[in-house]
Amino acid sequence: DAGVIQSPRHEVTEMGQEVTLRCKPISGHNSLFWYRQTMMRGLELLIYFNNNVPIDDSGMPEDRFSAKMPNASFSTLKIQPSEPRDSAVYFCASSYIDSKQYFGPGTRLTVT
C-alpha cells in the first residue's frame, strides 16, 4: 500500500488567497483525521471523520477553515481566506476503527 497520500507537499500563497489541501487515506480505512503542527502549539487535531461523516470539528480554528470527505478515498481541507498565522504543517492520518493511525507526509503551508 502507498500509505496516506497528501498533496501538495509544499504550498506558498499570499494572504487572502484560498488554499486547498488534499488527502487520500489508506484503502479500507474508515476514519480520517486532519492535524496541524506548529512550533508554538505542537500537533493539534482539527477534525476527524468516521465513514465519511464529520464526527468532531471542535479543533477547527475558525470559519475560514472547512473540511470535506465526499467519499472514502478523498478528503480536502480548505482555508479561505488564508492568513499568515495559518502557516504550519498540516497532516492527514487514517485508521481502521479505533486502531493505529497512519500519518501522511504532511503539507507545509506558508502564507505570506
Add this chain to the structure above:
Amino acid sequence: TQLLEQSPQFLSIQEGENLTVYCNSSSVFSSLQWYRQEPGEGPVLLVTVVTGGEVKKLKRLTFQFGDARKDSSLHITAAQPGDTGLYLCAGAPGTASKLTFGTGTRLQVTL
C-alpha cells in the same frame, strides 16, 4: 482541555548514553501512545499502553504507563544516532479516535 506536558523539551546526548522522556497530565487516559517523527515526515506509532502500570519493550526502548494512567515514560538504553527525532506522547480519553498530543521532546544523538 486535556494537556500532556513532556519533559525535557530538548535533549542532546552522545551515542551510548541512556535517557528518559516523561509525559505528564492531570487527566486520566484510557490509553496512551508514543510516536516518533523524523524531519519532513509524519509521526509513526511506536507503542500503545493501555493498563495502569503496564511496561512494554521495543528493542532498546522501554515504555511505562503510570499506575493512575495519567503519566508515562519512555526510556532509551544505549542511544544511537538513528534514535534522533521528535518523540510525541498522545493520550486517548476514551475512544482511541480523538488523540491529544503532548508538547514533544526533540532528541538528538551524536556520534
